[in-house]
Amino acid sequence: MSSPLRIALAGLGTVGTGVIQLIEENSALIARRSGRAIEIVAVTARDRSKNRGVDLSPYRWVDDMGELATASDIDVVVELVGGSDGPALTLARETLSNGRALVTANKAMIAHHGAELAALAESKSAALKFEAAVAGGIPVIQGLRDGAAANRIDRVYGILNGTCNFILSTMEKEGLDFTDVLSDAQAKGFAEADPGFDIDGIDAAHKLSILASLSFGSQIDFGGVEARGIRKILAADIAQAKALGYRIRLIGLAEIDGENGSAEIFQRVQPCLVPLTHPLAHVIGATNAVVAEGNFSGRLLFQGAGAGDRPTASAVVADLVDIARKETGPAFSMPSSKLEKLPRAASAHRVGKTYVRMIVADRVGVLAEITAAMRDAGLSIESLIQTETSDDGSALIAMVTHAGPELAIDDTLETLSTSDSLMGEPMVMHILEE
Ligand SMILES: NC(=O)C1=CN([C@@H]2O[C@H](COP(=O)(O)OP(=O)(O)OC[C@H]3O[C@@H](n4cnc5c(N)ncnc54)[C@H](O)[C@@H]3O)[C@@H](O)[C@H]2O)C=CC1
Ligand SMILES: N[C@@H](CC=O)C(=O)O
Ligand code: NA
Numbered sequence: 001m002s003s004p005l006r007i008a009l010a011g012l013g014t015v016g017t018g019v020i021q022l023i024e025e026n027s028a029l030i031a032r033r034s035g036r037a038i039e040i041v042a043v044t045a046r047d048r049s050k051n052r053g054v055d056l057s058p059y060r061w062v063d064d065m066g067e068l069a070t071a072s073d074i075d076v077v078v079e080l081v082g083g084s085d086g087p088a089l090t091l092a093r094e095t096l097s098n099g100r101a102l103v104t105a106n107k108a109m110i111a112h113h114g115a116e117l118a119a120l121a122e123s124k125s126a127a128l129k130f131e132a133a134v135a136g137g138i139p140v141i142q143g144l145r146d147g148a149a150a151n152r153i154d155r156v157y158g159i160l161n162g163t164c165n166f167i168l169s170t171m172e173k174e175g176l177d178f179t180d181v182l183s184d185a186q187a188k189g190f191a192e193a194d195p196g197f198d199i200d201g202i203d204a205a206h207k208l209s210i211l212a213s214l215s216f217g218s219q220i221d222f223g224g225v226e227a228r229g230i231r232k233i234l235a236a237d238i239a240q241a242k243a244l245g246y247r248i249r250l251i252g253l254a255e256i257d258g259e260n261g262s263a264e265i266f267q268r269v270q271p272c273l274v275p276l277t278h279p280l281a282h283v284i285g286a287t288n289a290v291v292a293e294g295n296f297s298g299r300l301l302f303q304g305a306g307a308g309d310r311p312t313a314s315a316v317v318a319d320l321v322d323i324a325r326k327e328t329g330p331a332f333s334m335p336s337s338k339l340e341k342l343p344r345a346a347s348a349h350r351v352g353k354t355y356v357r358m359i360v361a362d363r364v365g366v367l368a369e370i371t372a373a374m375r376d377a378g379l380s381i382e383s384l385i386q387t388e389t390s391d392d393g394s395a396l397i398a399m400v401t402h403a404g405p406e407l408a409i410d411d412t413l414e415t416l417s418t419s420d421s422l423m424g425e426p427m428v429m430h431i432l433e434e
Contacts, residue, residue, distance in 0.1 A: 002035055003036065005037070005038050005075050005324040006041045006074055007041065007074065007075065008041055008042040009040060011045055012043060013189075015080045015313060016045065016080040017309060018313030019313045019317060020040065022310070024054075030321060034325055035324065038320050038321070040059050042060040042062050043060070044061065044064075044065050044068065065081075069091060069094035069100065070098055076101040076102070077103075079106055080106075082108070082192070084109050084112040085109075088104075089109055092104065092113075093120065095126075096120045099126050101127035101323050102117070102127070103130070104132075107134060107203065107206040108206050110220075114130075114331070115336055121331055122330070127328050132312045132313075134160070135160060135288040135290055135304070135306050136288060137305045137308075138304040140302045144156075144214040144292060144333065145332070151297050153294050154256040155254070155255040156211050156290065157254065157255075157432075158290035158291050159251065160203075160208060160250075160290070160306070161307075162305070163185040163195065164201075164229070165285065165288070165306070166184070166188070166285050167181045167182060167185055168233070168271075171233075176235060177235050189308055190307040200227065201230075204252045205222065205252065208225055212265060213339065216265065216342070217338070218340050218342045220339075225267040225268065225269060226269070227268075227269045227270075228269065228271065237357055237429075240396070243385055244383055245275060246355070247281040248274070249271070249283070249432075250272075251271070251274070251280070266344070266347065266350075272430050273430070273432065275431070280432065283303065288306025289301060347406060350405070351404065352404075352430050352433065353430070353431035354430055354431065356398070356427070356428055358416075358422055359395075359424050361393060361420070367386070370416065374408075374412050376411075376412075377411035377415070378405075378408050379401050379402070379408045381400070381401055381402070382401060382402045383400050394423050413428070
């Protein structure tokens with residue numbers, strides 16, 4: 001058997017400790033599959049004395065993370081610190097500049113700096129791998145980069161944030177509002193260090209921009225992702241969506257509009273109503289699912305655990321196995337210099353069905369006022385529910401429109417914005433097409 005692949009772990013939180021446990025538990029199997037052992041040589045984190053439930057004594061503790069990039073007995077640095085910039089990025093740059101391989105779970109860093117890091121890795125013939133960065137334990141990067149490599153893909157979408165999916169499915173099951181469930185997701189290790197990244201759709205936007213690049217052969221454009229989160233979703237929205245035949249899920253969707261030559265890229269993360277007949281409606285808990293439509297493969301569905309210590313460690317160590325086997329290739333689906341820069345598609349012309357929820361003063365003529373504003377904007381209603389009047393004299397109206405331009409919803413809400421019938425801001429969510 002060849003000499004062991006010697007690795008260093010930077011970051012010993014949820015994912016880092018999961019990686020140690022996996023390498024310890026499956027070491028013999030991994031060595032047989034890789035043709036060589038994977039050996040942890042050095043580790044670093046903020047707090048050496050913290051009890052992590054794993055024995056760190058066999059490994060060299062390093063206080064200065066930068067040492068990992070230059071130590072002569074380390075082949076691969078595994079970055080599990082997090083953050084788009086700061087120490088994670090410094091470590092990544094130094095590791096690759098020294099011609100060492102880098103494995104990372106850090107989608108924020110790849111979304112912001114993936115192009116630069118991929119070019120650096122190529123210039124130094126060093127491996128750069130980030131399977132854990134998108135959809136945790138699901139081998140979707142490898143699936144798109146390798147398995148679907150022969151296809152043209154014009155659309156990729158899915159449930160990309162385990163925390164939000166856990167929150168939404170728990171809200172549905174327990175009838176709770178989202179703040180009541182967030183702390184559970186944090187306790188399970190799903191959430192980012194700043195959970196605002198999860199619930200405001202930023203984490204899913206990081207992942208979507210990476211998926212779009214892999215799928216379309218385009219340069220990552222994180223700045224081009226419109227992102228909306230789940231903060232404003234009420235338990236009542238989930239109940240009304242269910243009554244109308246849908247489940248609410250945070251969906252990231254990227255697609256190519258137009259043909260070769262005039263192709264534009266559209267990228268958006270937003271809570272959507274997903275028809276119960278769609279497979280994504282049945283994805284619950286911290287599970288993720290990604291759908292990619294290949295022109296020869298047809299619809300591909302990748303589903304599995306999107307967060308948590310063990311699934312994420314599985315993806316990190318799969319990257320290490322690839323490196324141990326010397327299965328090198330470009331970090332993305334093609335060398336970084338071949339990735340196309342695509343213009344952003346405007347969302348103004350998009351057409352679809354929309355859910356609108358309003359809390360209104362329950363008095364004569366309110367419904368007529370709303371439907372008149374919709375008629376003037378050219379929108380018609382497919383279904384509508386009005387709840388009983390509350391003690392404060394308000395009622396909830398939830399409706400799904402027929403397919404129409406998104407701009408018509410904006411026009412309707414603009415007309416109604418001066419109405420004193422509306423109590424608070426309406427909630428608008430698009431319906432995911434089947
Ligand atoms: N938790 C999850 O389910 C998943 C996390 N990820 C990503 O994996 C990475 C790690 O996530 P977690 O393990 O959840 O985070 P965590 O917060 O549990 O652990 C972070 C670790 O990095 C260390 N660290 C942070 N700043 C440091 C610094 N300046 N110097 C030295 N050490 C430092 C901390 O001490 C800690 O050991 C992040 O990029 C995250 O987005 C990716 C997929 C799933
Ligand atoms: N916070 C992320 C962790 C995995 O990427 C999530 O909840 O999906
Ligand atoms: Na993955």
